Amino acid sequence: MGHRRQGNPPPVALIRCRQGIPIPTVPTSLKQGLLLFWVKEWGLIQGFEEKRLLGWVCSYTPEEIILTLGLTPCRLSGTDENQAADDYLPANFCPFARACLNEVLGMSGISLAGVVLTTSCQGLLHLYNALGYFSRKREERFFVYLLDLPRWGSVKRAAALQEFASSLRLFTEELRRYFGTEWSNALYLENLARLRQVRFLLRELYRFLREHPGRVRAAGVLELVRAAGRLPKEELIPLLLSAVRCLEGEIPVPSGSRAAGLLEKLRPRKPCAGPRLLLVGSPPPLSYVDLLEELGGAVVGDDFCQGYRYCLPEIEEGPDAFLSLARGYLERVPCPRMLAGQERFVYLSRLVKEWQVQGIIYHALKFCDSSLYEYTLLRDFFSREGIPVLYLETDYRSGGLEQARTRLQAFLEVTG
Amino acid sequence: MITAGIDVGSLTTEAVLLQDREILAYSIVKTGSRARLAAEQAFEEVLEKAKIKFSDVSFVVATGYGRMGVPFASRQVTEITCHGRGAAFLSPRVRTVIDIGGQDSKVIRLDEQGNVVDFLMNDKCAAGTGRFLEVMAQALELPVTALGEAEREARRAAEISSMCTVFAESEVVSLIAQGVPRAEIIRGLHRAVAARTTALVSRLGLVPEVMMTGGVAKNPGVVSALSEKLGVEIFVPPEPQIVGALGAALLAR
Numbered sequence: 303m304g305h306r307r308q309g310n311p312p313p314v315a316l317i318r319c320r321q322g323i324p325i326p327t328v329p330t331s332l333k334q335g336l337l338l339f340w341v342k343e344w345g346l347i348q349g350f351e352e353k354r355l356l357g358w359v360c361s362y363t364p365e366e367i368i369l370t371l372g373l374t375p376c377r378l379s380g381t382d383e384n385q386a387a388d389d390y391l392p393a394n395f396c397p398f399a400r401a402c403l404n405e406v407l408g409m410s411g412i413s414l415a416g417v418v419l420t421t422s423c424q425g426l427l428h429l430y431n432a433l434g435y436f437s438r439k440r441e442e443r444f445f446v447y448l449l450d451l452p453r454w455g456s457v458k459r460a461a462a463l464q465e466f467a468s469s470l471r472l473f474t475e476e477l478r479r480y481f482g483t484e485w486s487n488a489l490y491l492e493n494l495a496r497l498r499q500v501r502f503l504l505r506e507l508y509r510f511l512r513e514h515p516g517r518v519r520a521a522g523v524l525e526l527v528r529a530a531g532r533l534p535k536e537e538l539i540p541l542l543l544s545a546v547r548c549l550e551g552e553i554p555v556p557s558g559s560r561a562a563g564l565l566e567k568l569r570p571r572k573p574c575a576g577p578r579l580l581l582v583g584s585p586p587p588l589s590y591v592d593l594l595e596e597l598g599g600a601v602v603g604d605d606f607c608q609g610y611r612y613c614l615p616e617i618e619e620g621p622d623a624f625l626s627l628a629r630g631y632l633e634r635v636p637c638p639r640m641l642a643g644q645e646r647f648v649y650l651s652r653l654v655k656e657w658q659v660q661g662i663i664y665h666a667l668k669f670c671d672s673s674l675y676e677y678t679l680l681r682d683f684f685s686r687e688g689i690p691v692l693y694l695e696t697d698y699r700s701g702g703l704e705q706a707r708t709r710l711q712a713f714l715e716v717t718g
Numbered sequence: 719m720i721t722a723g724i725d726v727g728s729l730t731t732e733a734v735l736l737q738d739r740e741i742l743a744y745s746i747v748k749t750g751s752r753a754r755l756a757a758e759q760a761f762e763e764v765l766e767k768a769k770i771k772f773s774d775v776s777f778v779v780a781t782g783y784g785r786m787g788v789p790f791a792s793r794q795v796t797e798i799t800c801h802g803r804g805a806a807f808l809s810p811r812v813r814t815v816i817d818i819g820g821q822d823s824k825v826i827r828l829d830e831q832g833n834v835v836d837f838l839m840n841d842k843c844a845a846g847t848g849r850f851l852e853v854m855a856q857a858l859e860l861p862v863t864a865l866g867e868a869e870r871e872a873r874r875a876a877e878i879s880s881m882c883t884v885f886a887e888s889e890v891v892s893l894i895a896q897g898v899p900r901a902e903i904i905r906g907l908h909r910a911v912a913a914r915t916t917a918l919v920s921r922l923g924l925v926p927e928v929m930m931t932g933g934v935a936k937n938p939g940v941v942s943a944l945s946e947k948l949g950v951e952i953f954v955p956p957e958p959q960i961v962g963a964l965g966a967a968l969l970a971r
Contacts, residue, residue: 690836705822705841708783712798716834 356477357417358531359402359426361607361637362451364627365531366617367474368418369493372483376414377531378402379585379608382699390432396425397698398585398667403432415481416445418473422639423672445480449473454632456643467628474624487623494617496535503542504530504613510549512602512657516575518549520601521591522568527612571596577717578602578658581609582650582680583638583665584673589700590710594663597711598718602657605650607637638676646676647683654689661717662691663710667698690717720770721777723966724761724791725800726753726784729820729848730933732960733760735768735775736967739807743767744960753784761790777970781962783821795969797962798826798837804965805929806832808955813925816915816944816952817961818934820848823915825922838922843882846914848933850883851940854907857890858900869904869939876906886910904939912943919948929953931961 356373358365368375380401387403406417416437419430430448437444450469452462474485504527511518530538544561545568547553555562576598581591585608594601604610617630635649636642653659662684666673681691692713694706720742725732731749735742745763749756757780765772772790780791781800788794797817805815806828815826823846827836844850848862855862876898878889886907893903911934928950934940935958945952955961 702842704783708796708798709839709841712796712834712837712839715796715799716837 355414356445357406357414358419359417359429360420360422360449360451361612362420362422362631363418363449364470364631366490366493366497366627367470367477369496369535370485370490371474371477371481373415373477373481374534375531377528377608378405378417379528379531380698381405381408384408387432390435391428394669395428396423396667396669397696398670399425399429401698403429403436406433407436414444416447418445418447418449420449420451422451422637423670425670445477447473447476454636454640454642456645459632463625463628463632466632467622467624470624470627490623491619493535494619496539498617499539500530500535500542501613501615503539503546505610506546507542507549508603508610508613510546512578515578515600515602516570516573518568519570519592520581520595520604521588524586524588524591524604524606524609525567526564527610528608531608531612572598574598574600576600576714577660579717580604580650580653580657580659580662581606581665582662583677583694584667584670585609585698586665586694587696587698587700589703590665590694590696590706593703593707594710597707597714599661599710599714602659603653605635605653611635611637638672641675644683647680650680651683651687654684654687659689661713662689663694663713664691665694665696668695719776719971720774721779721967721970722761722764722775723800723963723968723970724757724778724780724782724788725797725960725962725966726757726780726782726788727797727819727821727933727962728783729852730959731756731760731782731784732963733757733764734960734963734967735764735770736964736970739968741964742770744957744963746959749784753787754789757784757788757790779966779970781966793970795966798824798839799834800962800965800969801931802826802828802834802837802965803832803968804961804963805931805955807964807968808961809927809929809953811927812929812953814919814922814928816919816928816930817932818847818911818915818930818940819932820852823847823918823932825915825918827922827925836922838918840914840918845883845886846911850886850911851907851934851937853883853887854890854904857887858894858903860900863936865904865908866937866939869901869908872899872901872905874902874905875909876902878903878906878910905943908937908939908943909947911940912947915944916947924948924950926950927953929955931955931958933959935959 354373355376356368357376357378359378365375380398381404382401384404386407387400391400417433419426433446437446452465454462507523511523541560545564548555548565555565574595579599579601581604585606614634615630618626620626664677666677684691720737723734729749730746732746734744743764745760747756747760778791779793779795780788781795781797785794801815801817805812813828817824822839822841824839826834829835852862855865860868876893878886890903930952935954941952941954
């Protein structure tokens, strides 16, 4: 291919990243510099190739933009099938970021045209750095982008809104230039409507879960939400629609169809009549959610970025698409990283009441600062409300499942 | 009605027979590598001691990490609930139970009725548990049961900075090389276990009265170091190792 420009040293931060040394936070100005470096130096000088899958991770990444520019969003949820990330990120580092890197490296660029990350946390920042280095080593071009995400705290919200809108504008501009596609307002509105439908149908699935917790597998719902971020929406919508209608008993399960396959994934393994549980925190390994149900816990919902929160953005059509998108994503219940004061707890407390939750399982990924900070505050908040909270820490893998069995079962005994 | 509780722990397995809230007999055996065999052995032994037959027992509840592998148990309950129930039965005024077993340690909070209201577990590593003391006893060429007695001669405690079992072992080896008296090393180890446990207790909050259960409670050195560190008196039942099995027998119905 010969696309690589010789003799152009990678930025310092990326060299250090390869040696497995934790990298200090990159200041915003430098971040933009690195970003432009990748796009301008490597992206624009090379010819456009037919690669249309764009990886994404954080729930603040608007799929609407990716779709409108003719690309297919492909949400990364990580894998531990290979350990390729070992070459780039240290072992005592966010296991989710490491798993996502495994996933991208495992794909070896066959189908992925690039990845967009956000400045949401240290984990994703370093994933961006590692991917930048990876893209530089490759023969083929690979789009790596860092979307600036402001804090949606309790003050200066108007400024945050404007900032996010302009960072979405910049993202769109870079995608347009890199992939050589154009923004079409008509297509944007079409995608807006499609995503609205996807989110609505997923919320319907969640409604079914909390109304009939024993009749649908919670880990299956989470699996489906993860898949929703990577499946073509026009195929996903009829599939979701028939799955929801089958569950509601409105139509029979069409045998041999894709909907039947989907319903198989949602089929509960064991009836669970135990306490009603809400799952909160970082994305969990799904085997732990299955274990909870196996032990009799009735999972009635979650607050994961790769779960219920994915189904919540409400985007208005509005005259300025980017401002509407920024508002829709930021005004959804904030993620723990936003440190938005009491807002999250008030929201979760409302869920607890409306969904008749009897206990909360707080899952934290190892080394996740956002979760660790939030957990202590959340535990204090809910102990005042009289709702028991169990802390569960994993490394995003199924290891330690048997130790967790005692902890989870004891929690169900206490709560039930 | 006679009920039985079997606690299959990582190092030892205990069985308790209960009749009308009176302990008929109990047994303690090594778990070894096969949890099921240990459960059968402990159960046979306790039946023999009480001179009764299997058919005389109405209900069996299994607890402990090997609870899923006891085929003759009618129910499995976690050791958290069982230790709580057992402790409350032995002393109704207990609000905090500290259980240090072979493989993990737990702190359990009880309400006035003896129900578990909250708990914390260190189930990630063997640091500060019975296994930790066993490894250290091996390095000091002593049986683990002799550690408490051997500490008495100590005039001061050696400094053990690391609480990782592997790292602490090499610290002990280097203290031996330096000629530090064995009793002082042991006192240092007991203080290290107490420091680790205190951290776990502080996270849950200390509410007296405090009872200590599990095999490590048989070591008076650990109990007094912990009592000093927490600043409270710690009640140790006559046989702290069987509290989980006792709780299971109480829950069997």
